[in-house]
Amino acid sequence: MRKITLIILHCSATREDSRYTAEACRNDHIKHRGYKDIGYHFYIELDGTVKEGRPIEMIGAHCLHHNKHSIGICLEGGINRYGKHDDTRTGAQEIALMELLARLKEDYPQALIVGHNTLNPEKDCPCFDTAEYRQLFP
Ligand SMILES: [Zn+2]
Numbered sequence: 001m002r003k004i005t006l007i008i009l010h011c012s013a014t015r016e017d018s019r020y021t022a023e024a025c026r027n028d029h030i031k032h033r034g035y036k037d038i039g040y041h042f043y044i045e046l047d048g049t050v051k052e053g054r055p056i057e058m059i060g061a062h063c064l065h066h067n068k069h070s071i072g073i074c075l076e077g078g079i080n081r082y083g084k085h086d087d088t089r090t091g092a093q094e095i096a097l098m099e100l101l102a103r104l105k106e107d108y109p110q111a112l113i114v115g116h117n118t119l120n121p122e123k124d125c126p127c128f129d130t131a132e133y134r135q136l137f138p
Pocket of ligand 1: 009116
């Protein structure tokens with residue numbers, strides 16, 4: 001089994017008033033980035049639906065230098081209706097993320113929950129504060 005030390009949170013960097021489903025993301029990653037599959041392990045759509053991406057046993061493609069030992073979760077959204085980076089999480093997404101993190105922390109208690117921007121300060125992703133999740137799931 002892979003050693004998981006990080007759970008990395010992302011956003012799709014798409015507008016909250018348009019849809020960018022897990023399937024659209026998978027297609028983009030395959031067609032335009034040349035990946036074999038979607039880069040993330042989980043993708044949470046605006047309505048809170050959690051779609052499975054790569055199996056956790058497989059290394060993802062979502063965070064340079066950190067893919068080998070991490071799980072990548074992406075939330076649809078991250079850009080507001082004015083085209084600016086913003087916390088656009090819906091209530092349904094917040095609940096879904098909380099449930100997913102609770103489940104993952106049971107299996108990987110040593111994993112630290114971080115944002116993409118925690119590891120790469122040049123990124124805005126995931127466009128919301130991830131400290132609350134580190135406090136809830138230390
Ligand atoms: Zn990201």
